[in-house]
Amino acid sequence: MTTITRGAVLREMGAAQPYAETRPLKIETLELAPPGPGEIQVRVRAAGICHSDLSVVNGSRPRPMPMVLGHEAAGDVEAVGPDVADFAPGDRVVFSFVPACGTCSYCAEGRPVLCVPGAAANSAGTLLSGARRWRDSDGAECHHHLGVSAFAERTVVSTRSAVRIDPDLPVEIAALFGCAVMTGVGAAVNTAAVRPGESVAVFGMGGVGLAALLGAIAAGAWPVVAVDPVAAKRELALSLGATHVVDPTAEDAVEAVRAHTGGGAAHAVETVGSEKVLEQAYFATVRGGQTVTVGLPHPERMLSIPAVSLVAEERTLRGSYMGSAVVSRDVPRFLSLYRAGRLPVDKLLTHELALDGINAAFDRLARAEAVRQVIRFDD
Template identity: 60%
Template structure:
């Protein structure tokens, strides 16, 4: 079938994107789903910094590539072997498919699925196939097994979680990345307990989801850190107990003074070494520093090993919030629908597919939290 998609052909084009147009909206050919694959009509897809990092070259991927990885839609067609979904089901897309058989999957860590990571790096579906092509037959790569900035997508069954159909698609889309990653970093990676103290550095969609998750988990102190005063205000309105300007040269000293030496858990979502350094410095003795930011692959941090040992510090990475999507995503939706996690407040605008380059300009400038492309 033929469908419309946002295709990235050149990485690293200059700003503003409304002029350089890195994402080209074009007709592409979409093959039917193969075995264990599903054709999904995309209804909403969020703009994420992980998409932006491919566009600007921080996270290089093979091109041409149809971008988009945070989305929700409706099942249109089932490939052979898919028996647990039905046409018309509502689903969220998850950007690491899990094979269910490799060692991380068997250990209950599907976010680290080895075949899933290999497929994502190669720009294929979990099966190794590419179902997208240009009209002349030349292949188009899949972004993280999803390619969700499109009217339709063929994805692995292992990339889908069934949703409650009462949940609006634009809200549902946020759960596949921002919520899984941010809330999951708090409750899964760090296992924050009621009464503990936390800080979140980088208040984009993922960081603010972490704030929401920390409040729901019962953290007694939630400190928000960002360069944007507007985002700090948003964090306070979502339950953060205080906020600090990350650009303030005395930011670390002020936070350490306000917290009597630091916090139990500090989360870095900005994707910069400076932000990670701040996170490490405001973590208390015996505390845990968690990073889910994705800086360029060349970025490194000189860890003070004697400090790590003498203060029994922990540094952890968190990918997709150490989640088990089929377990966690329905739980987070339930918490949202009960009023305990106001995920809808992360949404800062709705776009058409043709407005996507302007949307990434706003994301690059820090003017948006989560914009969602909505499909009719």
């Protein structure tokens, strides 16, 4: 049976700011078809607002329109489709924004974030099956965002887009594990593979950058340098364990990181989505150092570095998508670190809001006035 629900629909990218006035996201009444084979219907309880969502709103990350936005969330299973045996109504889940098929070559070699069918479905705005379960009040199809579409009271996802968790974790914290924690902590511990005593510099103290900082600290990194132009975010980084902070508007970020790390960081993690910041991160590493980039610049932006430095200085430049995660492995272990007090990701939550406040929330995000904002869907 079709479910009637409310969701935030983006019909056109590139709206002018402030979004509270132009209102690019419309709260609409939608029809949600029941889950098909290998799918579940979830009552969304909390959804985080991520820069990746903003990248769709402002057009730097083009996606098919119209689209029900949102990808970082937690909720409760309400119904399961045919042949679903691993989920049941009442299960609490965290969403994964890459639906890994489990059988392609990348999934087979333990790199599910590069799943070929999953990437194709995300680009097309469908579920892993190729289906779209959304229709607007006129009966027209709407696209899914990264297989999740979390800015809605209810959603249908592939079972490959969900991980079961214990129900006692507050939903506003659980939601963060779907993207900010997975991407940031994963960049430090999976992609960079930071070891105890190695120096780390993190560029950008948004939700993902602060999670990367926490991941580096949990891995035993020292010193740990946080780079951000916003004073409040630098102060938060210090409270979370950063040994040094750098204001790139007041000093040369590259030279400052080198000074704080004794010649350059062993690892630099860039989370801003700027090719200029990525260049700074690259040059802030020591000879033989590694730069991991997490941010998503506009597709037309190009990076320029001396090609010879990759060989003559044995530098490494690596991309990290969704923290190079295996979600069925990493969600439980990162949750364990949180419960042990080693990943205080609850400190990243700066705002809670209702769905109707979503456009103003994107203004705060664009102005760098928030770390992580969470939409609460209360009964």
